[in-house]
Structure formats: C-alpha cells, structure tokens
Amino acid sequence: MKFQGTLGDTHQDGKAGGQGRTAPPTIQAALRTETGKGWLTISPPLLYAFLLLIGPILVIFANSFWTQDYLTIDRTFTLANYKAALSEPIYRDLLLRSLQVSVSVSIVTVVLAFPVAWFVSFRGGRYKGLWLFIITVPFWSGYLLRILSWKVILGYNGVINTGLLHLGIISEPLDTLLYNTTAVIITLAHSWAAFAILPLFVSLEKIDRTLLEAAADLGDGPVRRFMRITLPLAMPGIIAALMIVMIPTVGDYVTPKLVGGKDGVMIANAIQVQFGKAANWPLGAALAVSTMVIVAVVSGAMVLLLLGFRRLMK
C-alpha cells in the first residue's frame, strides 16, 4: 500500500486525492476528510456504546429466539418463548402490573417534582445552585438504604403506624401500608425524584421570563399564564422526566422485592428468576424484549398524548 499524502499536504483538509488524481482513496486518505475525522473523533465513545449498550441487547435479542435444553442452548429459531411470555397469565399479569406501577410512578414523581423544580427555577433567586445541591443530598445514601428506610417508615411498627397510634387516629397498626403495589409506587417515586426534578428544572430555566410578562401584559392572570406559557414550554422537560422515570422503573426488581411483598412483584423479578434460579435464559430474554417493546409503545403513546394536550392549551 502506498501513502496517498505525505505530512506536507495534511494542510489541505479537503477531499481525499487531489484534482485529476485517479489513485483509489486509501483508508488514510479517507480519514483525512471531514467525515473521516468526525468518525475518528467519535470512535471511542461509539465503540464503548456498541460494546456496552448495543452488544448486550443483541445477545438478549438472539437468546429470545433460542431454546434452553437443560445446560445447553438449542440455537434453532423459535417463537415459543414469545408465545409463553405473552400468553401465560402469570407473565401477562406481571407485565400489566409493571406497566401500571411504572406509569403511576412516573406521573406521581413528575407531579410532585414539578412544583419543586418550578420553585427552584422561578423563586430560587440566587440560591438556585444551593437548592439543587440540597435536593441531591438524600441521593448520596445508597439505593438500598433508601428503600429500607421506607420499610422503616411504612412498616407494621414503623414511623407512620406509631405516629397514628400516638395521635389516637387508629387503634391498631395498619398492615396495608407495606408489602403492596402502593408501597412500591411510593418508594420508587421517592427514589427517582431528583432525576425528574433536574430535566424539569432545566426546561423551566430555559423559559424566557419576558414571555410571562408579555402574557401578563396581554391580560392573563397567574393561572392562565401558567397554563398557556409555562406548561407548554416546559413540555419537553415533562416528557423527558416522565421517560427518565418510567423506563427504568419497569425493570426495577429490588424495590418490589423489598417492599412489594407478594402483590408487588413485577416483571423484572420474573426475568431475574429466569436468568437466575430457573436458568431459562431464552424465556427471560423473550420477557425482557417484550417488556422493552411494550414500554416503547406506551412511552410513544404518552408523548403523543402530551403533545396533543399542548396543542389544546393554545
């Protein structure tokens, strides 16, 4: 192989090969073009993304079409896993419950996070940075620790029950607080609060305050201003926050395991069992892929719904 260029002509950052040259472009020459340089620059993160993100997905995807044969994997193509994943009542129920939990969690989290983000952005003054810092403080403790602390709060002898007993509101501890879907929703909503607050804060920060003054000038009071300007312009942040919370919570299995009890089990717990104790990777993979697709569809529907709402707000 012959070098097309020498050090001397690296200054011509144009196309590979000069005018009238007929020699085929080599890799070196191709790398000197704008596009080539671009690819070169992003190649480390691209490689990283491919190995750590796309690679595993491909493995899962492939597995979902195979069959577990005791200790070995039978690599003939089959849709049997999907059939099982989508038709067996146990998995269907778990999937529906997971969706219900994750949609509820994302809505609850965003509804609770919005006022916080609004307050920091609009009323934070020069202490915005400090407020954001304070918001992240609870997240310095471990994930497990936070879940376990909700166990302490919601438990039979927990903070809420003893408090209510002391106040005489109840005569014996409530056993409906912990080990059910509601407990899972409460705990997850708390876990993801900061992740919802940040995108909401950013989108609220980006709203030009004179737009709100202009709305006031044109006759709108605070509520109409909020509905017609703040909310539609914060919509990208709201969508981002919903997705950031919803997508990972579908697959959460630690929280349901610790505070969900029998009724709080979610699809990820089943997937975990298939990859672990039950040792049926293909079924686990089919469950995972099904979940992924369904979550994507539900997210898309939510986005469309919100954009429609935004159009309505005009």
Added chain:
Amino acid sequence: MTNETMIGITDVEKHYGSFRALGPVSAEIAAGEFFSLLGPSGCGKTTLLRLIGGFDDPTSGAIMISGMSMAGLPPNKRPTNMVFQSYAIFPHLNVAENVAYGLKRMRLGREEESRRVDAALAQVELTGLGPRMGDQLSGGQRQRVALARALVMRPKVLLLDEPLSALDKKLREQMQVELRHLQRQIGITFVLVTHDQYEALGMSDRIAVMFAGRIAQIASPREIYQNPASRQVADFLGGMNFMTCRDFRTQGAEYSALLPGLGTIAGKLDNGRGIDPDNATIGIRPERLRIVWDGETADPKIVGKVIDRHYYGEITNLLVSIEGQENPVSVVETNDFGADDIPVGSSITLTHDRDAFVVMEG
C-alpha cells in the same frame, strides 16, 4: 393631540436595595402624545417604563393613567400594552396565535377574532404571515408581530422599550417613519424608550431626557436641541461647542459674556429659565458656526486655524482652534461650497448669528 392628561407621574422612585435606580421623577404625558424617554444606558428608562406598565412597583410616588391610580394593579389590569425590547414573541405559537393571544380571553367568537387579527397584521404589513411559527421570524418581522399583538388589544397607552434597537439602520429608519404614521393614524398615547437621539428627535412630540435616574429636561425636540437645559443634555443630543468664557453677567432676562477670541456677546436668557451665573456654560452648535468665504462680508469675524477635518459625504466637520479658547471648536458645513477642500493648517474666518449661543447649566 388633546391636552387631557393620560399618564401622570408624581415623585416616583424605584430602589433596588440601597441603590436608587430611578427618581424622584415627575411628568405628565398628554393623551395622544408621542412621548420619548431618552438617555444613556442604565439611566432608568426601562425602569420607568416598567413602572408605568405595572411590571414593577414604585418604591414611592404615584402613577395615574387616564385619571385612575395604578397603585397595586398588575399589568393585566392596566389599560397599557407593551412592546418588549426582546419582543417576547411566544415561540410555541404561530404569528396569528401570537397576535390573538390577548383576544382569546375576551371570547369574541372565531370570526370577530380572526377579523381583528387580520386587521392588525395588515396594519403592520404582515398579511399572509399568520401561519409562520413565532420562532421562525426575522428581527423586523418579530418587531411587527410584537407591535400587532399589542395594538390588537386597543390599549389607551402603548409602551415601547427600544423597539427598533435590534434592527439594521435602513429598516430602523423605515420603521421610525411607519411607527410615527401609525401613531398619528390611531391616535393613542405612545411612550417610547430609546437611547438613539435621532430616533427621539424625529418621532416624538416631546422628549424626556434622563440621566442617572432623573429627568433632566422635558420639552419638544426642537426646544431640547436648540435650548438644552444643561451641559449634559446638550452633550447627549448632537454636538455642542462649550466655550471658554469670562465675565458672565445676567441682568433680568438678559446676559452678557466675554468669549476670548470671539469678543463680547449678549443675548436673552430663553424661556425665563433662571440661571446661576456661577454655574453657567455658553455653547454653540457646530452648524451655527459658518465659514466666511473670500470676498464675503460678515459680522462678527472670528479668525481661527483648521487643525483637523472629517469628511462625511454631504457634510464636513472642521476642527478650528481659536486663540484664547481652550478647546478647538467644531464647525459643520455642507460641502456645496467646498468646505471639504479646506486644507488642514490653513487660516479660516468664521461667523455666527447673534442669537446662536445657548446658555445652559453646568
């Protein structure tokens, strides 16, 4: 223009912490008047305009609009509308929706609303641009949409915060003419903030010149230019030659003074504005000094030497040093007699009208 007062501003002050950004200022703006607030950056123009519009509350003092106290009233309850310096076009709405924004609440019905929107768009020559999104407009278009959006509300007072400063020179001059036309045509009160003296002079019925939170003078453009109240006002509006002066005396409404190199001058103190002889400056506008060409007779004759020359196309600005004067005077001449041919270093004879001098504070 009627003489009925539209906006009354009485001893208004605005403090930010211990910093007094404005005041105390007082002014009366007549109904149908085109009133400008002119002053350098940071002098409090926007602050005053925002107080009139209700976006901020004055620390003290009172603002009346159309005979009603505005104390505590938010912008949405005031008979004013504002064209913001940044235009504040709603980016998620198209042009027609932007213009219709304030009409929505009135529930006019679809037909009446779109009739008014179309009329407002026609008024600012944006017919047909209705479906364009708010974030896809040029500077001039944004400015017109902001104007249409405010005018469609039929306010008693339109507040404009440097509405033309973001436009290029050509478009700015065109919009100045159009704004002035529009104001005459619809007859509502305009309060315009600007730091461009030509804009203020060319468009306004009256101008308030502001410095450091205070109003230095309120008068018609001609009055402000020809009879500035203070050295600061004169300096801000156009050029002014401040003369070295000895022996300044006043007697009633008359004054006399000795200007080294120019002789003794005398004249009337205008408008009965009293003046403290110890704090007075005499000046003359550069265009009021004229070159005396060979063979011309003139009285008085002032001899000087050209030390610099600036050519501006239709005019030439000569810097002339005069014996006895500390600073060289600037002389502006049109080029039709050949002022642009006078070489630097040559001697020159100047003259002026007897009443060309201005006495001002400072």
